[in-house]
Amino acid sequence: xxxxxxxxxxxxxxxxxxxxxxxxxxxxxxxxxxxxxxxxxxxxxxxxxxxxxxxxxxxxxxxxxxxxxxxxxxxxxxxxxxxxxxxxxxxxxxxxxxxxxxxxxxxxxxxxxxxxxxxxxxxxxxxxxxxxxxxxxxxxxxxxxxxxxxxxxxxxxxxxxxxxxxxxxxxxxxxxxxxxxxxxxxxxxxxxxxxxxxxxxxxxxxxxxxxxxxxxxxxxxxxxxxxxxxxxxxxxxxxxxxxxxxxxxxxxxxxxxxxxxxxxxxxxxxxxxxxxxxxxxxxxxxxxxxxxxxxxxxxxxxxxxxxxxxxxxxxxxxxxxxxxxxxxxxxxxxxxxxxxxxxxxxxxxxxxxxxxxxxxxxxxxxxxxxxxxxxxxxxxxxxxxxxxxxxxxxxxxxxxxxxxxxxxxxxxxxxxxxxxxxxxxx
Amino acid sequence: xxxxxxxxxxxxxxxxxxxxxxxxxxxxxxxxxxxxxxxxxxxxxxxxxxxxxxxxxxxxxxxxxxxxxxxxxxxxxxxxxxxxxxxxxxxxxxxxxxxxxxxxxxxxxxxxxxxxxxxxxxxxxxxxxxxxxxxxxxxxxxxxxxxxxx
Numbered sequence: 408x409x410x411x412x413x414x415x416x417x418x419x420x421x422x423x424x425x426x427x428x429x430x431x432x433x434x435x436x437x438x439x440x441x442x443x444x445x446x447x448x449x450x451x452x453x454x455x456x457x458x459x460x461x462x463x464x465x466x467x468x469x470x471x472x473x474x475x476x477x478x479x480x481x482x483x484x485x486x487x488x489x490x491x492x493x494x495x496x497x498x499x500x501x502x503x504x505x506x507x508x509x510x511x512x513x514x515x516x517x518x519x520x521x522x523x524x525x526x527x528x529x530x531x532x533x534x535x536x537x538x539x540x541x542x543x544x545x546x547x548x549x550x551x552x553x554x555x556x557x558x559x560x561x562x563x564x565x566x567x568x569x570x571x572x573x574x575x576x577x578x579x580x581x582x583x584x585x586x587x588x589x590x591x592x593x594x595x596x597x598x599x600x601x602x603x604x605x606x607x608x609x610x611x612x613x614x615x616x617x618x619x620x621x622x623x624x625x626x627x628x629x630x631x632x633x634x635x636x637x638x639x640x641x642x643x644x645x646x647x648x649x650x651x652x653x654x655x656x657x658x659x660x661x662x663x664x665x666x667x668x669x670x671x672x673x674x675x676x677x678x679x680x681x682x683x684x685x686x687x688x689x690x691x692x693x694x695x696x697x698x699x700x701x702x703x704x705x706x707x708x709x710x711x712x713x714x715x716x717x718x719x720x721x722x723x724x725x726x727x728x729x730x731x732x733x734x735x736x737x738x739x740x741x742x743x744x745x746x747x748x749x750x751x752x753x754x755x756x757x758x759x760x761x762x763x764x765x766x767x768x769x770x771x772x773x774x775x776x777x778x779x780x781x782x783x784x785x786x787x788x789x790x791x792x793x794x795x796x797x798x799x800x801x802x803x804x805x806x807x808x809x810x811x812x813x814x815x816x817x818x819x820x821x822x823x824x825x826x827x828x829x830x831x832x833x
Numbered sequence: 834x835x836x837x838x839x840x841x842x843x844x845x846x847x848x849x850x851x852x853x854x855x856x857x858x859x860x861x862x863x864x865x866x867x868x869x870x871x872x873x874x875x876x877x878x879x880x881x882x883x884x885x886x887x888x889x890x891x892x893x894x895x896x897x898x899x900x901x902x903x904x905x906x907x908x909x910x911x912x913x914x915x916x917x918x919x920x921x922x923x924x925x926x927x928x929x930x931x932x933x934x935x936x937x938x939x940x941x942x943x944x945x946x947x948x949x950x951x952x953x954x955x956x957x958x959x960x961x962x963x964x965x966x967x968x969x970x971x972x973x974x975x976x977x978x979x980x981x982x983x
Contacts, residue, residue, distance in 0.1 A: 770897035772872045773841075776958060780837050788872050802873045802895050831841050832898075 430727035432735075436812045438463040438719075449782030452820045457602050457630060457761050457808030458786050460655045462716070469715035470657065470708050481707055482681060482698075496707050499714035500697070503662050506717045507647060508638040511667055516697040517705050520661035521629040522552040524648035525596065527663055527700060528625055529556040531673040532594065539565035542591045544622075546571040546579055546608070547798055548601040551791045553627045557596060571597070573798065577604035577753040584613065588620050595624045599631035603792040603804070604753030605736075605761030607635070611642050618643065623669065629653055633810065634732055634759045636725045639664055651709060655810075656716035660709030663700070670696040677702040728811045732760050735809050739818040746825055752804050763790075763804040766825065769832050771805040777831060778805075778824040785821075839951035840958070841898065848902035853909050854891040867894075867968030869960055874900045878968050887911050887919060890969070897961050899952065904965035906945050916973055922946070923970050929953065930962045 436442050439461045444451045453461060473495065479488035481496045497512075504512045518524045533556075537543070543557045547570050554568075561568050569592075571584045579597075588595070595617045600607050614624045623645035628637060633654040639647050646669075651660040665673075675682055675693050679702030684692040693699050720728075739762050743749050748767040766774055771787035778785055786806045789796045796802060807821055858864075858879035867876045874896030881889040890908040895901075907926075911919055926946055928934030932953035940947055952962045 770872075770895075772874075772897040772958075772961065773899070776840070776955060777837055796873075802875070827837075831837060832846065 430723060430731055432731055432812060432814045436814075438465070439812055440464060440467070442812060446782040446784070447780050452781075452783040452817045452824075454807040454809065454813065454817060454821060455784045455786050456633075456810035456813070457653070457790075457806065459652045459658070460633060460810050461812070462657070463655055463719050465719045466656060466712050466715045470712040473708050473711050478708070480704055492707055495711050496705070499710040502714035502717050503649070503664075506637070506721065507632070507649075507664060508640050509664055510640060513696045514664055514667050514670065516663040516665065516670070516700045517710050518661050518663050518700075519659055519706070520650040520652070521627060521648040522556075522650075522661075524646075524661055524663035525553055525625065525627065526556045527676045528594075528596075528646055528665070528673075529560045531676050531700075532623075532669070533557070533560040534564065535672075535674060536593045537561065537564040537566040540591055541566040541593045542569050542587075542589065543567070544569045544571060544584075544587050544592055544595045544597075546584075546597045547573045548577060548579070548604055548606060548608075548792065548795050549596075549598055550602050550627065550629065551793070552629075553596050553598055554794070566593070567591075570794075573606075575799075577601065577606045577755045579606075579608055579613075581609070581612065581616075585616050588617060588622060592617075592620070592622050595622055596627065597624065598627040598629070600634065600759045600761075601753065601792075601795070602630045602761065603763055603790040603795045603806070604755065605758040605763070605808075606753060606755035607631070607757040607759050609757075610644065614643050630761070631759065633720070634729065636729075645669055651713035651716065654713070654716055655719060656713035657709050660706045660713045662713075667696065670700070675699050675702070679703045681705075723811070732809055732811065732813075735813050735815060735818060736760055736762065738815050739807065739809070739821070742818055742822050743825070746822070746829075748829060749825065752799055752801065760809040761806060762808070763806045765801055765804055766828060767832075769828060771803045773832070774805045774825070774828050777828045778821070781820070781824045781827060783821055783824045836951070836954055840955055842948045842951065844906075844945060844948040845898060845902040848905040849898035852892075852901055852905035854889075854905065855893060856891050857893055858889065858891045861891075863972040865968050865972040867964045869896070869900070869964055871960070872897065874961060874964055876900070876904055876965065876968065878904070878965065878972060880969070880972050886913060886915050888913070892965070896964070897958075899949075899958055899961035900964050903949065903962045906948070907965045907969060910944065910946060911969065919969070919973055923966050926966050927963055930959050 441461050477491045479492045481493040500515045501512050503515045569587050572580045599610050610626050617624045625646035626644045628647050629650045632649050645666050647664040649662040652658040682694050682699050682702040684694050750765050752763040775787035788803045861879035862882050863880040865878050876892050876894030879891045890911050892904045929936050930949050930952040936947055936950040949962050
């Protein structure tokens with residue numbers, strides 16, 4: 408009975424194989440029920456995927472089925488449903504392992520998302536490794552989630568946060584980066600893709616430079632893993648973080664990847680059930696990784712839904728997704744560059760699926776409201792990257808961000824919408 | 834598009850482009866910051882009193898068209914008003930933009946403030962319109978910290 412249930416659970420995603428060279432965004436859209444919505448009477452143009460992606464039916468069905476037919480708590484249970492749920496949960500871990508090509512499944516720790524993953528590393532690795540005068544290196548284009556956790560632990564340990572500068576295009580200065588690294592540098596934490604600018608950072612090269620000095624590197628993959636092929640062994644990163652909801656999966660689930668040797672040395676993050684081997688009031692023996700870092704009942708359905716999203720993503724050729732998204736970004740860059748009043752913020756040579764802009768003196772919030780009336784969902788604000796805004800001397804930007812289901816038609820609608828904004832304000 | 838025109842009325846667009854009393858004030862009796870962390874709207878308001886009336890209001894800072902126009906019109910409307918009158922206008926304005934009061938019933942008292950009636954149709958923009966008023970209200974009632982809409 409058990410194997411039947413298991414096979415059924417993964418069936419919807421696995422059956423859907425896409426032949427090479429056949430990527431068709433219009434067909435992909437059919438997999439995302441929400442995209443047929445109308446907003447303010449207009450067909451939805453969803454350009455806010457950097458904040459969160461929409462979910463394909465494969466994810467929704469898998470989670471619905473899990474709760475309806477397979478649900479129980481994981482680990483320790485002797486009854487069949489607990490075994491089923493445990494198998495699905497641990498299968499999800501292996502799906503993530505394959506997706507990022509980690510060497511071992513124990514290197515995959517389920518967390519709530521990238522934010523929790525970085526906090527985990529800061530509070531465990533950071534607390535153990537950082538002393539007075541030690542240094543943590545981050546970049547000028549980090550999301551607050553890769554700044555504040557380090558600031559907190561630096562403050563606690565008397566350590567110093569150092570910042571890799573960037574140029575006016577939104578590209579990191581690698582010479583300055585190399586100069587920043589010294590004997591007191593205990594870790595480098597850098598984003599793979601900037602959420603506010605779209606810049607793709609040369610993390611492989613940055614990791615190589617850090618490793619020459621035996622400095623471990625955390626790569627924030629919140630904005631990269633849904634767009635670029637990720638191979639943690641090829642990158643040789645020490646930590647990599649993922650957010651499920653930005654990769655077509657559910658909210659509340661994400662992953663910290665860490666090299667096993669490092670994870671083994673780190674103290675636990677939170678205490679509780681599942682992270683222990685034995686407990687007495689005198690002494691507790693901690694469990695092995697990954698369970699050492701997964702105290703309490705995890706987001707079981709989230710993990711299983713996340714795995715369904717990765718299976719869905721893997722049913723395409725990631726290079727074809729990349730080529731499609733590049734085409735949409737390039738088309739958007741060209742189209743919007745044709746609007747005189749518009750200035751693109753973030754013009755790095757290597758970019759992924761993010762287009763931030765300002766429109767003469769019109770505040771991004773006003774742009775967002777007017778575009779919304781045309782059914783176009785963008786984001787307006789500082790994008791949780793206030794230092795980036797300060798670097799470019801602006802309070803906020805409007806940001807259109809793209810995913811595999813966006814098309815050139817979406818870009819045309821955006822351009823029409825922007826013309827309407829200009830009409831209201833001039 | 835009609836709702837957009839309701840929101841971005843000419844008077845609002847004018848005040849956004851050419852805000853009144855858009856300057857700092859050296860001899861202010863009260864200085865208070867208003868900040869909306871969600872969208873980054875950030876203003877400093879200056880108030881000067883004569884006897885018990887508001888003699889002068891000015892502001893500086895940056896933000897969206899709704900917040901800037903609201904600050905501009907508020908600064909003009911409050912000039913010469915007593916604290917009690919300012920409180921009444923505060924209640925009226927916040928009631929209108931949150932949709933709790935019907936602007937049609939208060940047109941005379943509202944004057945130029947009636948331009949903000951359209952905001953009620955845009956719940957996420959209510960805070961833009963009320964930020965200046967909340968800050969002013971805080972200043973009149975002795976708050977000395979930053980007023981935040983969150």
